[in-house]
Amino acid sequence: MAVVGQEEDVDHYEVLCLPSGEEGAALSLEQIEKAYRTQSRLRHPDKRPDDPSATADFQRLASSYKFLRDESLRRKFDARLRGRREAAARAAASGVKRRKAVSDLEERERAATAGQAVDAAEAAKREDKRKAADVKRELDEFFAAKQSSASGAASTSAHGAPQDGVKTDKSKILKVSWEGGADYYTAAKLEEIFKQFGKVEDIVIKTRKSRSRGSALVVMASKETAQSALENHSVYNVFPVPLIVAPMQESGSVPARSTLTPEARKSNAGGTGFSDLESSVFRKLQEAQKRKQSG
Structure with a gap:
């Protein structure tokens, strides 16, 4: 210890x-x-x-x-946590400014490409469709990655014919969401919470998150452990940011193992990801300006 x-x-x-x-x-x-x-x-x-x-x-x-x-150790620990929170608040303020810069760059790119102001209602409709498509794409990628991993080890039936896929009860998969800050829970933090109910096979954080709401898929080792996690819902209310946990419900053909890396589960809103996006947006703006001048 x-x-x-x-x-x-x-x-x-x-x-x-x-x-x-x-x-x-x-x-x-x-x-x-x-x-x-x-x-x-x-x-x-x-x-x-x-x-x-x-x-x-x-x-x-x-x-x-x-x-x-130990009262002495606890007082020092509380002081250290207070310092971390103050540092996190400063970092969050910086992150808001950075996300605003990204949003402004994207808006400028759309305006330069279209050559005119985009109607607000039409833009909102496109944004809703994009978000819906992102959710579907992430789920498709999640299941496709598992199917690809499982295909190399597919077994054959008693008659020698290969099986079509690996049948897994979707009740092993939990839908987890929370309000009050999309970046509050990481995959590691969620695993720490849910492994108290049994083995956790995989956790996938949504790569495109809203600013105020986060969500993830938690794959438990069995439907029994998933059920245990659902029944002990009072555990999730003790955190400063409570978790909302719901089942996937229906069964279907779900691959057995994910090939997603931890890096692929994280948002690239800051750091290197921000620099790459910034460069890409400026490059597209320049190309759009050249096309406009040549036309």
Whole structure:
């Protein structure tokens, strides 16, 4: 077990599935003890015999509980979290400016290509269609990537004929969404939350997110573990940004394994992705201007 307090990136409140930040700092010792007892019952290795990470997860739970019981360590930890929140707020403000710049560049590109102002109602209609197409495309890519991975290992039937595909119950797949900041939950953070109910096979974050709402697909190892995640909905309400979890419902032909990389699940709204988009938009603007002059 790691020495208590030396894991700088660990949020000990979140490990116990408690609210962090100012709410966490206001929690009483009795509330922390109650949360520990609840999580101990849910996450004990005996309850998860098929999860190889169960023991390490339970040790992390015990370590965070021991840490938060120490008043001196807890006060220092609360101060460190407060500093992180202030830094995150400054970064978020910078991110809003950057996204606004991207939006302005895209609008200038559309105006230069069209040669006139776009009707607001028509633009809104096109945007709605684009968002709907993006959702369908992401789902298609998700299932197609799994089908491609599974095709190399497809088995044959008793008569020697290859099977058409791998049948998987879609009730293993959970639709997860949240309000109040699309970037709040990462794939790693969602996996930490849902693996308390059993093995998590895959998590896909939507690559095109709205500014205020995020969503993801969580693929559990079995429909039983997915059902357990659905039934324990009260767990998701303890976070500062609550999760909304719903089933996929119907069954169908779903591939068995995803080939999406963690990098492919993340948005490229900032950093290198922003620079690439900026260069692309300026290049297209120049090309449009040349075509206009030559015409």
